[in-house]
Amino acid sequence: MITASYASATTQKQPLSRLGRGAGMLTMLLMTTACTTSTDQQSVMDAVDHRDVVVDLVIDTTEHLDVDGWGANHGAAKPESCTLDNGDEGAAYKFSLWADRGTAHEADAQRIVEYWESLGMDTRVVDHGGFPVVYATGGPVQRASFTPDAAEESYRVGAISHCAPGDAIELRRAFDERRKQGERFPGDEYVPEENIDDVYKNE
Template structure:
């Protein structure tokens, strides 16, 4: 009889614990008190974009990548609807690789692994579009005159004009 009582007690304890856990999860979800990622600075957002672009160029193993300029800050609207800053990075080019379609597939797979939503358009040339994850948006084109990468960083709170001044002073 003691064992039967113990089993019932354990079962009640487990059910009580499950009820508390369920209420805790529901309370967190409804109250919005779930842990949030700490806000990025504009420079951290820029660095994430540069990291993905650098990793993409390394993944392809194509020589001759050149950039016409560093990422530039620009005004954007944050998810909260406030003015923010994002970095735009374009004109990052290289010669076309030996197998552009395979390179586009490599880029798409890598970006998906990074948490981006990816779409590939493969008409006369392959173009890979990615949004989300560590960046706001990226695109990789396989031609016709060379590989081309461009993108923008996640929009974060900040003043693009002030950030541009700070960047020019460095």
């Protein structure tokens, strides 16, 4: 049974600096718009900025688990269409990493809960056939999940960014072309190099 008072002696890896840098960038941007509402503050960053935040969150989350071999089985971070609060169309990035299933499911789920709550996210744990699935909303991303019973007996950590200004179709087209020219972007390092020019194949 997972509880919020899970023993603090449990070994955890310290959060990496990637998300910290993203959070610092967000803080600086928000300081320049102190008179705006919280909804307006989220839109200060464009979709590509939020891509970096969601990728950092997923990678940093995997660092809290004693599991190796993480890969982007469904390709690199990808944008999808969403609706901004003002009714305009925007873009939100989603990203996930997969690895062979660990053995300490409840302890791993608790580590995720504690990490995500430290980022200001609201979490809940749902039993899924004996496996504790963690769902979270808010904080640096729109929502995230840790699934210890993903396909083919694997762990999966995934998240989707807040909706932000941007055109999902144009973003895909532009970054596909840039990848073909040899550029690489956050999260691409988890995609096999032979598949990098076809990063959306498995969606």
